[in-house]
Amino acid sequence: MNILITGISKGLGLETSELLLKNGCTVYGISRTKTEELNELMLKYPNELKWLQYDLGDIERIRQIIFKDWIGLNTPIHGLVNNAAIAYDDIITNLNLDLLEKMYRVNVFAPMMLTKFVIRQMLIHKESCSIVHLSSISVHTGYKGLSMYASTKGALEAFSKNTAREWGEIGVRSNCLVAGFMETEMSSALSDNQKNRIYQRTSLKKPVDLNSVAETILFLVSNKAKSITGQNIHVDNGTI
Amino acid sequence: METKLLEIINTVLENRTNEKLTSLRPDMNLRYDIGFDSLDLAELTVRIEAEYDIDIFEEGIVNTIGEIFEKLNRK
Ligand SMILES: NC(=O)c1ccc[n+]([C@@H]2O[C@H](COP(=O)([O-])OP(=O)(O)OC[C@H]3O[C@@H](n4cnc5c(N)ncnc54)[C@H](OP(=O)(O)O)[C@@H]3O)[C@@H](O)[C@H]2O)c1
Numbered sequence: 001m002n003i004l005i006t007g008i009s010k011g012l013g014l015e016t017s018e019l020l021l022k023n024g025c026t027v028y029g030i031s032r033t034k035t036e037e038l039n040e041l042m043l044k045y046p047n048e049l050k051w052l053q054y055d056l057g058d059i060e061r062i063r064q065i066i067f068k069d070w071i072g073l074n075t076p077i078h079g080l081v082n083n084a085a086i087a088y089d090d091i092i093t094n095l096n097l098d099l100l101e102k103m104y105r106v107n108v109f110a111p112m113m114l115t116k117f118v119i120r121q122m123l124i125h126k127e128s129c130s131i132v133h134l135s136s137i138s139v140h141t142g143y144k145g146l147s148m149y150a151s152t153k154g155a156l157e158a159f160s161k162n163t164a165r166e167w168g169e170i171g172v173r174s175n176c177l178v179a180g181f182m183e184t185e186m187s188s189a190l191s192d193n194q195k196n197r198i199y200q201r202t203s204l205k206k207p208v209d210l211n212s213v214a215e216t217i218l219f220l221v222s223n224k225a226k227s228i229t230g231q232n233i234h235v236d237n238g239t240i
Numbered sequence: 241m242e243t244k245l246l247e248i249i250n251t252v253l254e255n256r257t258n259e260k261l262t263s264l265r266p267d268m269n270l271r272y273d274i275g276f277d278s279l280d281l282a283e284l285t286v287r288i289e290a291e292y293d294i295d296i297f298e299e300g301i302v303n304t305i306g307e308i309f310e311k312l313n314r315k
Contacts, residue, residue, distance in 0.1 A: 073290055123283040124290060170279060 004028045007084025009035045011184035016214040021045045056110035067117045076125035079221035080118045082111035082133045089145040107152035128171035130221045135176040137236045164230030173229035180208040180236025203238025248287045266306030
């Protein structure tokens with residue numbers, strides 16, 4: 001299986017890429033930087049892991065650079081994992097339009113354009129394809145300071161459900177993985193006190209395990225999930 | 241170009257029927273004469289783009305074979 005995944009330099013994207021590779025997938029991974037950990041993974045899987053340095057804020061060149069020049073129109077894509085995202089957090093009265101637009105480009109517009117071109121590629125190859133968007137529990141449970149960020153993930157959830165409806169008959173599945181709070185760079189700015197308050201809102205009272213999220217992504221892109229589409233799958237330690 | 245386009249259209253037609261077209265006329269309507277639905281038209285667009293690097297639907301709806309020829313000739 002050929003899987004296109006964004007944001008593989010660290011955090012969940014790195015963890016998921018490693019798991020996909022271990023399970024025999026060929027991974028087409030994108031990020032702006034090559035971290036030490038990513039470099040190690042590339043050395044371990046020199047043929048199966050293909051990496052492109054690309055800034056997903058540059059939406060206009062996605063088709064040319066990612067699909068024509070890098071992956072190539074002749075390569076079928078069996079899975080798309082929209083994982084890269086940025087979190088611009090602030091209270092609404094401080095909302096800055098430039099920062100909001102930048103976040104929407106990376107978190108919403110780029111995943112939508114990637115979906116467009118993955119489906120187009122799929123129309124040529126006629127092989128089934130599974131799309132997974134990374135969403136966040138903040139869509140379903142409000143957190144102070146996350147309104148703008150959560151709105152980008154809410155947009156993806158709506159997009160995903162409609163993608164499933166529109167393209168299901170030709171074999172496209174689309175689901176969202178709704179992740180709870182994970183300890184990655186994205187959440188590193190929070191104080192211990194803030195983190196503890198977040199954990200207290202979950203049933204399991206601790207951060208969400210990255211590997212558990214990665215395993216669920218692997219499941220969703222695999223054939224084992226062939227009857228699952230249009231869903232939001234929560235991996236959030238039971239935030240209820 | 242006409243034989244290539246005919247070949248592409250017949251590939252997309254295979255989705256729903258075994259009957260192939262033997263020739264194309266400019267006045268043929270993609271939906272009503274050939275029987276394409278919106279998903280077939282999407283596939284047609286992608287196959288034409290893969291061959292000619294032109295997105296025929298980029299600037300609006302295309303209805304007939306003649307309009308496709310026009311777009312391809314403009315290149
Ligand atoms: N952490 C959490 O608590 C949490 C909770 C719920 C949902 N999520 C979601 O889970 C996903 C993964 O988050 P994470 O915690 O692993 O975040 P992270 O540690 O900050 O990693 C984000 C990844 O995205 C890449 N990226 C960011 N902007 C990019 C751009 N413009 N172009 C290309 N790549 C870009 C980064 O690579 P470069 O910097 O090298 O470009 C990095 O590899 C995100 O969608 C996030 O919203 C996270």
